[in-house]
Amino acid sequence: MARIFNSPGKYVQGPDALAELASYAAPLGARTLAIATPAGTERVGGKVRRGFEAAGAELVLEDFGGECCDAEIERLCAVARGAGCDVVAGIGGGKVLDTAKAVAHYLGAPVIVCPTAASSDAPCSALSVIYTADGVFDRYLFLPSNPDVVLMDSTVIAAAPARLMVSGMGDALATYFEAKACVDSEADTCAGGKATAAALALARLCFDTLMADGVKAKVALEAGCLTPAVEHVIEANTLLSGIGFESCGLAAAHAVHNGMTQLPETHAMLHGEKVAFGTLVQLVLENAPTETLEQVLGFCLEVGLPVTLAELGVEDASRERVMAVAEAACAPADTVGNMPFDVTPEMLADAILGADALGRYYALED
Structure with missing residues (x-):
């Protein structure tokens, strides 16, 4: 193809x-x-x-x-x-x-x-x-x-509330990890073909820009300033992430976001806030290196992205409710199938609960 x-x-x-x-x-x-x-x-x-x-x-x-x-x-x-x-x-x-x-x-x-x-x-x-x-x-x-x-x-x-830019960072945070999963699995992309090296490079630049300028941009926005860091993050959230996800593909992080819509209490949360947690879930599912998990968790904690189910408004995180999220996320029409290995609802439910536990652990340490 x-x-x-x-x-x-x-x-x-x-x-x-x-x-x-x-x-x-x-x-x-x-x-x-x-x-x-x-x-x-x-x-x-x-x-x-x-x-x-x-x-x-x-x-x-x-x-x-x-x-x-x-x-x-x-x-x-x-x-x-x-x-x-x-x-x-x-x-x-x-x-x-x-x-x-x-x-x-x-x-x-x-x-x-x-x-x-x-x-x-x-x-x-x-x-x-x-x-x-x-x-x-x-x-x-x-x-x-x-x-x-x-x-x-x-x-x-x-001039918009800083929370909106931070939510965009949460959406963009998933781009490289989902893109890499789709490249590794040779999945079809949202563009209808296979990924290009150019799109994967832009997805990686998106992640690198967030790590370099995300915290600086949030602080500047809270001070009412339009700085170079803010301009860089606008481009990362919009152009780099947009091309990266579309021309490489989506995987578990966005599927978890979609599954979360099964829980009415999450509807008040912004798209990128749920995607950020979905990114942590995907990293747990992949058994990502501790260094990567700590980098992503640390970034989320520093800019104020949710790292636990409670921060998404989910007070009742029973396994039954989490399974409903996992089953919806694993629907054939969603993008969990783009992961480079088979994912069952049981695996995904464990990853959701595991990400929540890690988020609580690191939030306490922080």
Whole structure:
């Protein structure tokens, strides 16, 4: 099978980049449907509108309903058709962006994704994660192409709560370990072929960047500063992790995240926070070297990513409940099968409980 490397058509990152959204949308179509949460519109709507007015371009700004589910995607498709929009832009977090990508796909329109936080690696990918209306993971929607433009306004991103950037670090933390597992197993990637050496190198650079600049970036954000470390982590969370996961693949860490949606109390946790714990689970499952486990655990503890089930809101971590997570994570349609060895629900349940025990042990030491 061919080796395939996917990437967005254009990646733009810098201060006040959202003010230029209209200049990137205009070559793609005549009228843009921009999807954002009400809070997102309050934060950046003025900047976006002023850019469209200055460019003489047409904009329809529509509120996001809150969940990337089939009903919301269908509603927004109807809004776009009714308003005659031929470009879709998503402005916000991962679920807004995934919804915008899905809407553009069904309309056959170009899409621009504009994250207001570097909270996940969703922006660059040809993938939308679809949930039920109640927030339970439903399926991956693989799209025929990556976003036409990814626009990262680092001024807006640096002003977001630090927890969102830290969550993005949790999502990015999994990238290299899952990529390596997929390369070792010769698994098919999200891009539809086998991994390239270039994608694996970017996945490794993602991990190295987090280790070098993650703590510095968190401290800077908490002080309200946009420093080079913050810019580096925005790129790692978004571009490096996005290409790394899509062109190499996902494995146990994201499957554990998806399984966690079986526990309603975890729904309040951010995607990357659950993925960070899933990364620890994958490392336990692989029996990773102690040095690697300590490096990852130490990083999580230092930036504030959860390392125990209790930190994910799970007070009742009975084996029965953990088995429900493990069984869901081991579903044939999920990505545990990309590990370079067979994984049973029993093995995964043990790894979840083992990761939780390690997290408690190291948190006490810390």
